[in-house]
Every structure is written in structure tokens, then in C-alpha cells.
Amino acid sequence: MSDALHRVPLHARHVELGGRMVPFAGFEMPVQYQGIKDEHLAVRSSAGLFDVSHMGEVEVRGPDAIAAVDALVTNNVRGLVDGQALYTVMCAPDGGIVDDLIVYRLAEDHVFICVNAANRHKDVAFMREYLPSLNATLEDTSDAYVQLALQGPKAEALLQPLVSDAELSAVKFFRCAWMHVAGVNALVARTGYTGEDGFELYIPAEGGATIFDALVERYVPEDLTMCGLGARDTLRLEARLPLYGQDLSAQINPLEAGLSWVVKLDAGHDFVGKAALEAIKAKGVARRLRGFKLEGRGVLRPGYPIFVDDAQVGELTSGGYAPTLDASIGLGYIDTEHTDVERAEVEIRGRRLPVQVSKKPFYSRPR
């Protein structure tokens, strides 16, 4: 069984550093090192290093690269400048979400896309099916990159001494640039999935270990904490960042997921799912994503039903313990007529417990 799992290039290093390896999206990935709570809090207060090489990369090249990607995703790629990133979703013709992704415009003729690990093959097939017949080619380059995420308030201060040819302070939020890190040319993006400042590094696979080792040897454990996917999940949940497969899926459209801001119906060009999303918008959505915070003791989990006045009005899609808040939080969908309630109940093993309902992130970093 485990033979079928892919190993990331840095697998042996994770084991050596005490990473607990678990199956995740077809890969063997570290879920934690010393413990999820400690790792989570380290990212909020200092910095954490995640190997997220399981994520997929797709590159579109050619004179029409930007127009081609614009035909696949809901957000407006042609508004980007070189070195700018964009969060977006890709929708099926019925408006259901195929994946959420980050699109980087590297050049006029080169778009770099980061997709969810579990969706990589589905996404590439979808992209090939719907890629317009323009002058652009699409390639799955996932295996060519090691992807590291360096996240936390100290991320810039820790990374800068390893960079020889760029000022990180010039790389603003959702911007990226190629630069030499520990002598390796890597694409450094000021993006992430933790709610903190930080960087995602896309490193040509053969150079991944050089940058990883440089960061680990210089900073772990004093200023930098090795983090697994467990902390990545609790961090993203506090920051109210949705997770594909739970909060987003083919049965959910971006308008109900609170992602209207990435759906550019007036951008003046067509994309897959546009007609369906226009119809959904005109009719109004039936449910919306909300955040829930448990008032008492216990832990919210995906699948738990949500009640308002004895009527079930929805279900949690994410849930867990939030170390920064020392409380349990969740995300879930509730019927539109109840989305303005401030309190509701969630049923945990047959008992209904009060929750606060919110439209905002549970945690926002101080700026």
C-alpha cells in the first residue's frame, strides 16, 4: 500500500528531523514534527518551514498564454503585471469549483499556476479539455519543483541573509520574483496559506535540498520551526482560508463560498462556467459559507449539523482546534435565510452546543 505513495525529494530529511510521515493526496508527507500546537504558535510568533512539494505546478507558455488561462479561470488574469500573483478558482460548466489556485504572471508569454496536490491530474485534464485553440502550450511541471513555504512574522528577516541579488522588502504581498537563495535560482512569492506574512519558494527540484538545508542549519530550532501539514490546516482555518475537498468542491460554487471577489463576470471575456455563474448570481445563492466558534468545550469537526431554532440549516465543512484562540472553530454552509444569525447550535455526538456565527476570519495578523 505504502509503495504506491509518492515521496517528495526531501523525504529523508523530514524523517531525520523527526517528521511523522502520513499518506496525504497520494504522497507521504510530514503531518507534524514536535506537535501541531507548538508548530502553529511558532508560525504566529516567529516562523515555520513547511515542505509543500506535493502541490502541483502547471505552466502555460506562448504568445497567447494569458488569454488562454483567462479562458479557464474566473478571475481576470489579463489585469496582472509581470511578477504579480492572483488567487482564483477554476469552475466546471455548471459553476461547481474544479479547484482553487494561484496564478502567477511571470512574463507576457509565461503563466505559472499552483494547484492543489489532490487535484493535479484532474486539473491538468480539465485544462487540456478547455484550453482554447490559441497559441499557447500547457505543461504539468509538478515534478520539476520543490515547494517550500516559509511563513511567519520573521520570514523576511530569516530569508534575506540567504538572498544574494534581491531585496525581499521590494516583493510585496502577492508578488513574486526569481532570485538566488543560497546560490540556487528560485521563484520567491510573497504568498502563503497561514494568514501570516511569508514566502512560498518554487525551487527547481535539484536545488531544493540546498535551500532547505541552508534554512534548517542556520535557523532551526531557535528562530525557525519545522512544521507539518497538521499546522498548515489549523493555521489556514484560523485565517478562514477555504480548503478544497472540504469547504470547496465540485458541488459548491464560488458565489456561495464567499469567493465572488474572484469571479469577474464583467471582465469582458468568456471563461468556463461563466454562463452558469451569471444564472446563479441572478437567482441568488441557496447557502453561504460562514465561520463558527464554539462557545463552550469541545471540538467542531466537518460533517456536524448546524441548527437554528430546532431546524437543521446546514453542515460544517471544516472544524478543529484553534491554538491561537484556544477554542474550537469551523467553517460551514448555512441556508441563505439564516446567514445573518449571530448565534446557532452545532450538534456534537447528539448534543447541541451554542456557536457564534461570523463572516470574518477568526484570526488576522497585526499589520
Add this chain to the structure above:
Amino acid sequence: MQLPDSFRYSKDHEWVSDQGDGTVLVGITHYAQDALGDIVFVELPEVGAELSAEDDFGVVESVKTVSDVYAPVSGEVVAINDALEDAPELVNESPYEKGWIVRIKLSDPGEINALMDAAGYEAFLNDGES
């Protein structure tokens, strides 16, 4: 891996410590708490609850997962570890002492003998891992 010699162990990774007065303390093993990771909530039964061996009587929740706790022996719950309500992490920090979960008054003292001793549990763990 800590495994007190005088304790008995179940295949569901609970431990039983005979208090010598017809009652036992029950908790989860070092192995179980380590596998679960950071424990953030323990759902305790009511004092007075009557349990049959293998009934689920509580829930231990870590950051990542929910895990039922099963009664290793039959009897009445005569005490619960209230300290876990405010400090569930005691199960991680002190699984065999401060992290005990319930005290059960045995209805059939012979049931203890059906559980594994430390050597047997260690062999059981090693089998599972091989």
C-alpha cells in the same frame, strides 16, 4: 515508551491500574496519546454510569482526530478526572498519573486478568507495527 509493570492494558490502548479496593483507574496509554498528538478535549462520562467491558464511555479529541475510549472492564463510574476539563493536555504530559480518565468500581474483578500485562501489550504493539 513507558509501560508501568503493575498496570494492565487493553487492545484499544487503555490502561487499568488496580487500586486494591475494588476500584481501578483507567486512562489511555503512552502509545495512544503519542499517536493522537496534542489532546485538546476529553469528553467524560457521568459519575454513576454503569459500563460493560468494551462500551465506549468517553471521547479523546486531538487537534487532528476524534477517538472513542472503551471500558476495559465492567462496573460503575465512581469518579471522573475533572482536571481534564481545563487541562486535557495532562493526557499527553502524564498519561499514567495526572491524565487518568475515570475510576471504575469493578463488577467482575476477574476481568482484569483477561487484559494484557506490560510485556504482552508491548508485544501487541510491536506486532502492530511490524
